[in-house]
Amino acid sequence: PDNQQSPLSLTDVLTTQTLTPLLNDREICSALFPFLPEESERSPEEVRQVVQSPQFQQALATLSFALESGELGPLLTQLGLDPSAGTSVESFLRAIEQQARRREQERNNDAMDED
Amino acid sequence: MSEAGNWCLIESDPGVFTELISGMGVRGVQVEEIWSLDESTMEQLKPILGLIFLFKWQGASGSEPTVTSTGQPEAATDHIFFANQVIQNACATQAILSILLNRDDIELGQELRNFKEFTGDFPPDMKGLAISNSDLIRSVHNSFARSDPFVNEMQDPRAGKDEDLFHFIAYLPIHGALYELDGLSKGPVNLGACTDDSWVGKANEAIMSRMEKYGASELHFSLMALTKDRIELYQEQMEEVDGMLLSLPEDATEERRRLDDDRNLLGHKLQLEKEKRARWHRENTLRKHNFVPMIYNLLRTLAERKELDPLITTAKEKATTRAAEKAKKKAEKQ
Structure with a gap:
């Protein structure tokens, strides 16, 4: 398996460096409130602490591993992604990227329709 | 090994074990991790009700250490609760039960007391089965699984391809x-x-002597102590001091000052213990939390800001570098 492409890890994507500007943005933090644990306080500070916890890091590693194992079809459907996005970390990230571009285009089209 | 329902892998952590024990209905005890075997460490943890020695053997199966003890096993005797390990992932819980069910001075709670009575005459293999079939024990154990929708169906990612062997041994006086x-x-x-x-x-x-026998660097050890609930312990000690203060004669100023100091120290310890318990509870909440929606939304936000694509490229480079370094290290070893 040495000639196989080495798998990406989500821990290399959601690094502290990447996350800090997002977590300093109050609006982005507020949009993340629904995804905090139930008993968590709804505050930007809490979002920062939860995302910086070792348990979040562990979840990133676990999800990366699960994506590489390629058995996450149903989960991806729940996120509005094509089940084929669940074959590797890279295909998962590409699917999110495409989803964002598609939504952007739809918004632009809607805006043009309104004109 | 038989499969009596699913037992998830749980983290070996004093906060997890403490909440697991109270989840089974047991009162008045907690678990502490021991970092050093010296006497002063042990003194601070008194009274210790039992010790759990655990280790993780990381290696290819087949080369596991022979589990030899310093003594000879006795045929299970009536006065000891001894269960054979039937399910790998249940072993931490089983070691904890070995202590709980062999002490007469622990408040077990109704359900665990019934369990102890019910299984009392069972041989060790049946006791092991009874543990793995107990709804109470399994459901409390499994409540410490991460709630990610997929995590229970797969192995722990840190285990890699060779299945790690976890092993737990309990020590206590009977x-x-x-x-x-x-x-x-x-x-x-x-x-x-x-x-x-x-x-x-x-x-x-x-x-x-066990640690010396194994010796290999691939072994990871840790040691946990089951102790009295420290919050209750400090509260009892404070009440004692309060009682002594009340019975002091007016003019015993020296003695009063000494007791006041004791009381302050206990108050401080109590405060630290309460903070620790709150921290443990928070860590457990995060352990049980499903982070997938949070991760997905962070990634989506990055994609909307057009930052995701370049990050994928960077992450690919990192992965390639990492693989190259690993290959190099492997080559150097050979």
Whole structure:
């Protein structure tokens, strides 16, 4: 398996460096409130602490591993992604990227329709 | 090994074990991790009700260390609760139960007391099965699974391809003798007579000799102590001091000052313990939390800001570098 492409890890994507500007943005933090644990306080500070916890890091590693194992079809459907996005970390990230571009285009089209 | 329902892998952590124990209905105890076997560490943890020695053997299966004890297993005797290990992932919970069910001074709660009575006459393999079939024990154990929708169906990612072997052994005094209870052994091992004061020292010797025997760097050890609930302990001690303060004569200023100092110190310890308990509870909440929606939304936000694509490229470079370094290290070893 040495000639196989080495798998990406989500821990290399959601690094502290990447996350800090997002977590300093109050609006982005507020949009993340629904995804905090139930008993968590709804505050930007809490979002920062939860995302910086070792348990979040562990979840990133676990999800990366699960994506590489390629058995996450149903989960991806729940996120509005094509089940084929669940074959590797890279295909998962590409699917999110495409989803964002598609939504952007739809918004632009809607805006043009309104004109 | 039989499969009596799913037992998830749980983290070996004093906060997890403490909440697991209280989840089974047991009152008045907690678990502490021991970082050093010296006497002053042990002194601080007193009273210790039992020790759990655990290790993780990381290596290819087939080359696992032979589990030899310092003594010979006895046929299970009536006065000892000894269960064979039936399910790998249940072993932490089983070691904890080995202590809980062999002490007469722990408030077990109704359900666990019934369990102890019900299984009392079972042979060790049946006791092991009874543990794995107990709805109470399994559901509390499994409540510490991460709630990610997929995590229970797969192996722990940190385990890699070779399945790590976790092993848990309990030490405690039973009727004046130190016992080693190892679910992989045939029976309880009597390590000789001891007193309530001497057993911890004796157990440490047995643990040290085991560690020396294995020696290999691939072994990860850790040691946990089941102790009295420290919040209750400090509260009781404060009440005692308060009682003494009340009965002091007016003019005993020196004595009063000494007791006030004691009281302040206990108050401080109590405060620290409460903070620790709150921290443990928070860590457990995060352990049980499903982070997938949070991760997905962070990634989506990055994609909307057009930052995701370049990050994928960077992450690919990192992965390639990492693989190259690993290959280099492997080549150097050979």
